[in-house]
Amino acid sequence: MEKPAYKPYALPAGGWGSARSVGNILRREGVLGSVPIALTRHNKVDGYQCNSCAWVKPASPLPFEYCENGVKAVAWELTAHRCTPDFFAEHTVTELLGWDDYHLEQTGRLTHPLRYDAKTDKYVPVSWGHALEDIAAELRAVEDRRQTVFYSSGRLSNEASYLYGLFARMYGNNNLPDSSNMCHETTSVALPASIGQAVGSVSLDDFAKSDCIMFFGQNPGSNAPRMLHPLQEASRRGVPIITYNPLRERGLERFLNPQSPTEMLTGKATRISSQYHQVKAGGDLAALAGICKSVLDQHDAAKAAGGKAVLDEPFIAGHTHGFETFAEWLRTQDWDELERRSGLHRADMEATARVYARSHAVIGVYGMGLTQHQAGVETVQMLVNLLLMRGNLGRSGAGICPIRGHSNVQGQRTMGITENPDLFPLDRLGQQFGFEPPREAGTNTVEACEAVLRGDVRAFFMLGGNFVRAIPEHSLMEPAWRKLHLTVNVITKLNRSALLPGEISYILPVIGRLEIDETAAGQQCLSMEDTSGCVHGNRGLRRPASPHLIGEIRLICELAERVLDPNPRVRWADYRTDYAEIRREIGETLPETFWDYERRMWEPGGFQRDLPVKRREWRTKTGRANFVTPTGLDEDADMPEIGHDVLRLMTLRSNDQFNTTVYGYDDRFRGIKNTRKVVLMNRSDIDRLGLKVGQAVTLRTAADDGVDRHLSGMLVVAYDIPIGCIGGYYPECNVLMPLWHYAYGSKVPAAKTIPVTVHLEDERVLEPQLELAAG
Numbered sequence: 001m002e003k004p005a006y007k008p009y010a011l012p013a014g015g016w017g018s019a020r021s022v023g024n025i026l027r028r029e030g031v032l033g034s035v036p037i038a039l040t041r042h043n044k045v046d047g048y049q050c051n052s053c054a055w056v057k058p059a060s061p062l063p064f065e066y067c068e069n070g071v072k073a074v075a076w077e078l079t080a081h082r083c084t085p086d087f088f089a090e091h092t093v094t095e096l097l098g099w100d101d102y103h104l105e106q107t108g109r110l111t112h113p114l115r116y117d118a119k120t121d122k123y124v125p126v127s128w129g130h131a132l133e134d135i136a137a138e139l140r141a142v143e144d145r146r147q148t149v150f151y152s153s154g155r156l157s158n159e160a161s162y163l164y165g166l167f168a169r170m171y172g173n174n175n176l177p178d179s180s181n182m183c184h185e186t187t188s189v190a191l192p193a194s195i196g197q198a199v200g201s202v203s204l205d206d207f208a209k210s211d212c213i214m215f216f217g218q219n220p221g222s223n224a225p226r227m228l229h230p231l232q233e234a235s236r237r238g239v240p241i242i243t244y245n246p247l248r249e250r251g252l253e254r255f256l257n258p259q260s261p262t263e264m265l266t267g268k269a270t271r272i273s274s275q276y277h278q279v280k281a282g283g284d285l286a287a288l289a290g291i292c293k294s295v296l297d298q299h300d301a302a303k304a305a306g307g308k309a310v311l312d313e314p315f316i317a318g319h320t321h322g323f324e325t326f327a328e329w330l331r332t333q334d335w336d337e338l339e340r341r342s343g344l345h346r347a348d349m350e351a352t353a354r355v356y357a358r359s360h361a362v363i364g365v366y367g368m369g370l371t372q373h374q375a376g377v378e379t380v381q382m383l384v385n386l387l388l389m390r391g392n393l394g395r396s397g398a399g400i401c402p403i404r405g406h407s408n409v410q411g412q413r414t415m416g417i418t419e420n421p422d423l424f425p426l427d428r429l430g431q432q433f434g435f436e437p438p439r440e441a442g443t444n445t446v447e448a449c450e451a452v453l454r455g456d457v458r459a460f461f462m463l464g465g466n467f468v469r470a471i472p473e474h475s476l477m478e479p480a481w482r483k484l485h486l487t488v489n490v491i492t493k494l495n496r497s498a499l500l501p502g503e504i505s506y507i508l509p510v511i512g513r514l515e516i517d518e519t520a521a522g523q524q525c526l527s528m529e530d531t532s533g534c535v536h537g538n539r540g541l542r543r544p545a546s547p548h549l550i551g552e553i554r555l556i557c558e559l560a561e562r563v564l565d566p567n568p569r570v571r572w573a574d575y576r577t578d579y580a581e582i583r584r585e586i587g588e589t590l591p592e593t594f595w596d597y598e599r600r601m602w603e604p605g606g607f608q609r610d611l612p613v614k615r616r617e618w619r620t621k622t623g624r625a626n627f628v629t630p631t632g633l634d635e636d637a638d639m640p641e642i643g644h645d646v647l648r649l650m651t652l653r654s655n656d657q658f659n660t661t662v663y664g665y666d667d668r669f670r671g672i673k674n675t676r677k678v679v680l681m682n683r684s685d686i687d688r689l690g691l692k693v694g695q696a697v698t699l700r701t702a703a704d705d706g707v708d709r710h711l712s713g714m715l716v717v718a719y720d721i722p723i724g725c726i727g728g729y730y731p732e733c734n735v736l737m738p739l740w741h742y743a744y745g746s747k748v749p750a751a752k753t754i755p756v757t758v759h760l761e762d763e764r765v766l767e768p769q770l771e772l773a774a775g
C-alpha cells in the first residue's frame with residue numbers, strides 16, 4: 001500500500017471525487033459491467049432496496065436513486081471474488097486472524113457451508129444437512145435455554161426477522177440482541193418516554209416543507225448520502241441548516257450532485273450548513289440546554305416588553321407535561337458552565353436559538369453523535385424538549401428525525417427482534433401459534449457480552465453482522481469467545497467473528513438481498529422498513545454467488561424444524577416455500593400496520609406504519625408529550641475529570657466503510673488516505689503533550705479496573721477537532737472501549753467518548769509527510 005497521507009479535501013461532497021471512488025471499487029471487485037445494470041433496479045418500486053443505509057426510498061425515485069456508498073455496498077455484495085473451500089484449505093484460522101478487516105472481506109463471497117476443524121485449525125466444507133443436524137442437536141442439548149443467544153444484524157428482512165424472533169421464543173428465551181443495541185436503542189428508550197413513539201416522526205415530504213433543519217451528530221455525506229438531495233433542495237430554498245458536530249464534515253458543508261450534469265460541469269456546489277458549531281464530544285446536552293435557555297430568555301423578554309410569545313403556549317398547555325419544571329431548571333443553568341461543557345460560546349447557542357425561534361417548521365436530525373454517550377437518552381430527550389418548546393412535533397415540515405443505520409434495523413424491531421418482552425405482543429403471538437412465549441427479559445448486546453464473560457452462554461447464533469468486532473472490549477471478549485461451546489456465523493463474507501471459533505463452529509453462507517431467492521413456489525420477495533417508517537418490497541435480480549447458498553428464511557425454517565417439537569400451527573415448510581405465508585402471519589400478529597401487506601408493500605414509496613405523533617397523539621404514561629428535565633449536564637459521567645492528559649476519543653466511520661466492512665483506505669472527505677491507524681488531534685493538544693505529527697503513539701484507556709486496554713501504532717495527525725477531543729476509527733478502536741461504558745437506560749456502548757491517554761512510542765517521526773506544508 002502507498003504511504004499514509006493527509007491532504008484536507010477542498011472539494012464538495014459528491015462531485016467527481018464520488019464518481020472516481022465508484023469507478024475504483026467497481027474495478028477492484030471485477031463488476032464494471034454487472035453493477036451498472038443492477039443499479040437500474042436500485043431503490044426502485046419493483047426493484048431491490050439498497051443494502052447500505054436506511055434512508056428513505058422515495059415514491060418517485062430519481063432515474064439514478066443511488067449514491068457513492070450505496071454503489072460500494074452493491075459492488076461488495078455482487079463482487080466477482082469468491083472465498084471457496086480451497087482458500088480455507090490454504091490458510092489456518094490462526095493465520096487469518098492476522099489479516100485486517102478489509103482483506104478478510106475482500107476475499108469475496110463465501111460459497112460453501114463450513115465447519116471448524118480444531119485438529120488442523122482450518123474450516124472445512126460440510127453439507128447443509130450435516131451442518132443443520134449438528135447445530136440443531138447442540139441447540140436441543142442446551143438444558144437451560146437461557147444459555148443460548150440469537151444475535152442479528154439490521155440488514156435482515158422483515159420476514160426473516162419475524163421468523164427468527166418466533167424461533168427464539170419457541171426455543172425458550174428472549175435473548176435477541178441486535179445491532180440496534182449498539183446504535184439507536186437510545187432512541188427506542190428516549191422517544192417513547194418523551195413522545196410515546198419509538199421511531200422518528202418525519203417523512204420525506206416534511207423535508208420539502210421544513211423551514212429549519214438542525215443536525216446533531218449525524219454525518220449524511222458518508223452515512224446517508226442520498227439525504228443530501230433533499231438537503232440541497234432545502235438549502236436552495238433558503239432554509240437554514242444548523243449543524244452541531246465536533247468535526248467539520250464535508251457533506252454538511254458543501255455538496256455537488258454527481259447526478260446533475262450541469263453541476264458536474266460547472267462545479268457549482270451548494271452550501272449545506274448555514275451555521276456550523278464544533279461542539280465538544282459529549283457537549284450536546286449542554287449545547288441543547290443553552291439553546292433552550294436562550295429560547296426561553298427570548299420568550300421572557302418578549303413577554304416583558306408586551307410582545308408576541310416565542311414559545312408555542314397553546315401547544316405547551318394543551319399537549320405537554322413537565323414544562324414548568326423544565327423551565328425552572330433552564331433558568332438555574334449557568335452560562336459559564338454551559339460554555340465549558342459544550343466547548344462553545346454563549347453567542348453560538350444564542351445564534352441557533354434566534355433562527356430556531358423565527359422558524360415555523362423545524363426538523364431535529366440526529367445520529368450516533370447523540371446516541372453513543374452515557375447520557376445519550378437524556379440528550380435525545382433534550383432535543384425533543386427544544387422541539388416541543390415551539391410545537392415542532394405533529395406539524396407538517398417539522399419533527400424528530402433519528403437517522404437509522406442498517407437498511408432494515410427499524411423493521412427488525414417492528415418484527416419483534418427485542419430482548420424486552422413488553423415491546424412485542426407476546427400474548428397474540430402465543431395464541432396465534434399455540435405456545436407459551438417466555439416472559440423473562442432476554443439479553444441485549446451488552447448483557448449478552450457480560451453473560452459470555454461470566455461463562456453463562458453455551459451457544460451463540462449470529463444471523464448476519466460481525467458481532468465480536470462491533471462490540472466493545474475486544475481484549476476480553478475475543479478470548480472468551482473461544483470458550484463458547486457453539487458459535488454459528490450466518491454471513492456472506494468472511495469476518496473476524498468467524499475466526500474466533502468456539503468448541504464447535506460453523507460458517508453458514510447465505511444469499512444476499514440483491515440475489516434471486518428461488519423456492520419451489522418460484523422467486524420470492526422480501527420487505528424492509530426505512531428510517532421514515534415506510535415498508536417496501538424487495539426483489540432480487542442476480543443469480544446467487546454460489547449454487548450452494550441458501551436463503552436466510554430457509555435456513556431459519558430448516559433449523560427450527562429440527563430443533564423444535566412439531567406444532568401444526570407453525571408451518572415452517574410453507575414459510576420457506578412461499579414468503580407470502582410469512583407476511584400473512586405478520587399481518588395476524590400486527591394487524592394495525594400490516595393489513596393487506598402483500599399488495600401495499602409494492603406501492604410507490606411503500607406504506608407508512610402508523611406514527612401517532614404525526615397527529616399529536618401521545619402514547620405516553622401522562623397521555624401528553626413530556627418535557628424531560630435531565631439529572632445533570634454530564635454526558636459521560638465516568639470520564640475521569642478532563643485533565644492534562646485524559647482525552648475524549650470519538651470512534652468514527654470513514655467514507656470507505658460500512659460498519660466493520662472496510663471497502664478501502666480512502667476517507668476522502670476527511671483527507672486521510674492509505675491507512676486507518678491514525679489519531680486525529682488538535683494541534684494544541686499535540687504540542688501540549690510534546691508530540692509531533694507523524695509519530696506513532698499508543699492509546700490507553702483511562703480506567704483503573706485492572707484491564708489493560710491499549711492500541712499501538714497510531715499515527716498522529718493534526719486535525720480541526722476541538723481541544724481535548726481526539727478521533728480514531730471504529731472498529732479498530734473498539735479494543736479501548738470498556739464494556740461498562742454505555743448509555744444509561746439503553747446500554748448502547750458510549751463509543752463517542754472514551755477516556756484515553758496518549759503515549760509516545762518512539763521519538764522518530766515515521767511518516768513526516770502527514771505534516772501539512774506550512775500555509
Ligand SMILES: Nc1nc2c(c(=O)[nH]1)N[C@H]1C(S)=C(S)[C@@H](COP(=O)(O)OP(=O)(O)OC[C@H]3O[C@@H](n4cnc5c(=O)[nH]c(N)nc54)[C@H](O)[C@@H]3O)O[C@H]1N2
Nearest residue numbers: 053069217218219223281282367368369405406657658659
Ligand atoms: N457508508 C456508510 N453508511 C452507513 C454506515 C457506514 O458505516 N457506512 N453505517 C450505518 C449505520 S449502522 C449507522 S448507525 C449510521 C451511522 O451514521 P452516523 O449517525 O452519522 O454515525 P457516525 O459516523 O458514527 O458519527 C456521526 C457523527 O457524529 C459526530 N460526533 C461524534 N461525537 C459527537 C458528539 O459528541 N456530538 C456531536 N454533535 N457529534 C458527534 C462525528 O463527527 C460524526 O460526524 O450510518 C449507517 N450508514
Ligand SMILES: Nc1nc2c(c(=O)[nH]1)N[C@H]1C(S)=C(S)[C@@H](COP(=O)(O)OP(=O)(O)OC[C@H]3O[C@@H](n4cnc5c(=O)[nH]c(N)nc54)[C@H](O)[C@@H]3O)O[C@H]1N2
Nearest residue numbers: 153179183464465466470491492493495651659660730751
Ligand atoms: N466503536 C464503535 N463501535 C460501534 C459503532 C461505533 O460507531 N463505534 N457503531 C455500532 C453500530 S451503529 C452498529 S449498527 C454495529 C454494527 O454491527 P453489525 O451489524 O454486527 O456489523 P456489520 O459490520 O454491519 O456486519 C458486517 C457483516 O455482515 C455480513 N453480511 C453482510 N450482508 C449480509 C446479508 O445479507 N446476510 C447476512 N446473513 N450477513 C450479511 C457480512 O459477512 C459482514 O462481514 O456496530 C456498532 N459498533
Ligand SMILES: [Mo]
Nearest residue numbers: 183184405406
Ligand atoms: Mo448502526
